[in-house]
Amino acid sequence: MKCLYIISTSLPHQIHALTEKLLVSAIFSFYPLNLPKDSAKLIQCSLQLHSKIHFLLLSIYSFTEKFQYISPHHIHFHTFLDTEISIMANSASGFTWAVDSAIRSCGTTPNLGASRVHSFTSAVENALSSINIGGDLSASHSFVHGFASGVDRAISSIVIGGDFEATSVHGFTWEVDNAIRSTIGGYLGADPVHGFHSGVDNAIRSTTGGYLGADPVHGFDSVVDNEIHSVIGGDLEAPPMHGFASGVDNVMSDATGDKDFQLFTLAELVKATNNFSFDNMIGVGNFGGVHRGKLVDGREVAIKRVETDPKMKWLQEVGLAYLFTFLSGPHHEHFVGLVGFCKEKDERLLVYEYMRNGSLYDHLHHKGSSVLNSWRMRIKIALDASRGIEYLHGYEFPHIIHRNIKSSNILLDATWTARVADFGWTFVKKTTGTAGYVDPEYHDLNVLTVKSDVYGFGIVLLELLTGKRPIFNHGEDGGTLLSVVDFAGPDILAREWMKILDPSVGPPNVNEAKAVELMAYTAIKCVNLKGKDRPTMLDVVNNLSRALAICEKS
């Protein structure tokens, strides 16, 4: 069975053995294939000559039917001959490829720009030439980065000695690693370039969630580039990285051209909020204050001021760009829309549609609003909000994870329609979520999925049902802290859910009771400890729309 090709040529017959060993080793370190332990025996390399191509054509064949790639991603590499070659890619090579594709799609040359990596490659090339492998290693080829890493490992693993001057690439990696660590912390696994790539990939994923695709990677490279610039100086010759910055600018100027989306000056927003006066303050979140403002055209807006943190600056910029790209996209009726943005000096302000009726949290736990004293209204609010979250999850691949679903991020507009707010803020400042809403699986394993949002939403449903905060003081002396899951879960599971209902709404009538029961079961499924046992957001939307329909029969 044909498995993997790499391209090679003109290899002197007498060094086939060494070359084979070197390349197979390189391939294995470059593509950790999850092969069975003894599979190395099953693989043979056959070198194929090609007069025009100088680099690596190696066909690897497996002579067993058992040998299958376990391939999360298939990537098509186009060689110089436009031969399409399918190669299994792990996250590291996927990352490289994503960067490469992103760069190429910008219409630049296939030069990835990191001069030190290139110089490392040339060092390897020289070294290989000096041991008579000869040939041109085609350092400009698209997967040279990955190859450099693979060769580096292969060389170390077969201890052929010699100094391949890998320090430049390692040094480069370390610089990046240190720069990132000083900003977001954590160990990025800098040693091999390979590890670094997945380290970076994981770091970004833990911040943005989901599969990265090329754009955020691209953006990330840009900030890494800037960071390195500021740390080690010099020009890293990474044109696409700079290109990203203009990409952000383009998004912003495109948005400016759209009358629904504006770039504001600071002076305009100062005026709109009466100089950000205390009287105009409508809330304070973890990331800064929110002010109500009135624009010159009379529109009411909510203005969020990002507290800039020099250490987080680059992460914030990427986060804002990401948030911006999404929010300047199609508007959704269950999302709080972005009206505009202000970027002046160190000031970053986001201008949102004003949600006249404030947050669900305030109504449930502070104001005791009479509007919410109806089961139909509570189910309707839950349904609206679930539709907003479902829209995010189903948006496109990669799915977008909100990461901070909670009742204070569900806002109510003038018609009491619920809208999800605050998407994207977790990109702007790294947060571990809000106590009481954090998915236990994410907390324990640091694995974030769309099901983490489902968990957070389950807590919101329990708040709607019980009127209790996610964590509250319980007991006669009021001294014991209890989670709403522990409070409501046992009774819901014992079909005694009537016991836990918020008394301020009043007992449900027959149809309302059926609807509330469906909502209670949905809630308890959402807060299952394991993400795989939780429903999808689409299931939740379906259940809640059935519940509302049942309720409306009343």
Ligand SMILES: Nc1ncnc2c1ncn2[C@@H]1O[C@H](COP(=O)(O)OP(=O)(O)OP(=O)(O)O)[C@@H](O)[C@H]1O
């Ligand atoms: N667009 C808006 N319209 C009206 N009020 C808003 C708007 N955005 C935010 N608020 C009010 O400001 C409060 C604080 O919002 P913010 O999003 O900063 O913090 P949070 O949701 O409480 O916490 P976090 O910072 O973790 O998201 C909200 O609870 C809400 O009352």
